């Protein structure tokens with residue numbers, strides 16, 4: 001991305017009102033897996049590693065809800081997890097952000113139209129947030145006409 005000025009806003013999303021349907025790794029692989037559902041929606045499938053454990057974690061696609069499924073891992077509260085794209089294995093660790101609650105690394109997922117979701121990599125820490133990083137035009141549209149739903 002160029003160094004030109006970009007707008008960045010954080011959206012306060014009402015918990016459990018919306019779910020994400022299109023979530024991507026930095027290389028563009030769709031991470032929502034229709035084969036596994038949580039609360040009736042395709043779960044977000046991530047490769048997860050903790051020490052010698054290597055498995056899959058399905059995240060709840062409902063924003064603000066934290067039910068998830070672990071496969072091949074046995075994690076305890078407080079364990080730190082590295083997340084990777086299950087397709088290309090690119091790391092999903094945020095290069096900059098750390099958790100505001102516990103200072104752990106954050107993972108980052110990409111939404112269509114320039115939005116991102118960041119979440120804490122520590123099991124049991126329920127910190128995540130959504131950011132829309134985008135052109136001014138889209139931001140004003142977001143507030144005027146579009147519902148937030150159209151960005152997910």
Ligand SMILES: [Zn+2]
Pocket residue numbers: 025026027028029085086087088089090
């Ligand atoms: Zn990928």
Ligand SMILES: [Zn+2]
Pocket residue numbers: 099100101102103104120121122125126127
């Ligand atoms: Zn945290």
